[in-house]
Amino acid sequence: MRYSDTDRIYDELLLTRIQAGDRRAGERLAARWYPRLMRTACRLLRDEEQARAAVQEAWSGICKGWRGLRDPSRFPAWAYTILHRKCADQIGKNQKNRSLHIVAAETMETSVAPRGEDKVTIDQAFDRLSDDHRTAALLYFGEGLTIKEIAEVTGTAIGTAKSRLFHARQQLKAALNDEPIEGE
Missing domain, CATH: 1.10.10.10 (Winged helix-like DNA-binding domain superfamily/Winged helix DNA-binding domain)
Incomplete structure (x- = not known):
């Protein structure tokens, strides 16, 4: 699913409302972005549990920093930057512990149905x-x-x-x- 101009504008509106203190806008933005972040993390990490953990950590960082994001149009790149760092950290951990990486790869192969x-x-x-x-x-x-x-x-x-x-x-x-x- 491509990120359309309409999606960008709606997300900018939600972020502006979040910055004004609207909690429901935060919930809406989370509902819109969680699947996207999860899909990207799964593809980068190739393990659903690690992806879920990376997305949770990334979303936590996003929530802590979104009030300080001055240009709401930068939200997609900013959010993916945070997610990318969390996934890169996990990839680094996996490379240090090859046996964990092998077990995660085997788990992913058996848990994802074509x-x-x-x-x-x-x-x-x-x-x-x-x-x-x-x-x-x-x-x-x-x-x-x-x-x-x-x-x-x-x-x-x-x-x-x-x-x-x-x-x-x-x-x-x-x-x-x-x-x-x-x-x-």
Whole structure:
């Protein structure tokens, strides 16, 4: 689901109301954003429990900081930046403890039921991407963020974000067309 201009405007309105003290607006924003953040975290971490924990931590940080966000139009990039940091922290922990990573991967494989051959093929193509390329592709294709917002979320230059998205596109296209991928 792409992030439309209408969605952006509505989220800006909700954030403005939150900053004015409207608790219900916060609940509405949480209801709108939790599924999006969860979807992105699941794809980055490849483990539902770790993703849920990362989203909870990210949402806690978002709630603590949203009153200080001066430009409500920056909310999507700001929220994904917080989530990206939480997921990166978890990936770092997983890399330090390989046995935990293996158990999490096995759990994810058995707990996620494929929803059609195309979904499986696309998921496998995304799984073959590097973490950086996967993040760029997920934020662009899955969440509708701009190159500038992706650069902000990942803490990279715009050129780096463009390059990562370009390479992710090439690799996804090759994987989905059953072509050999460079470097394999």
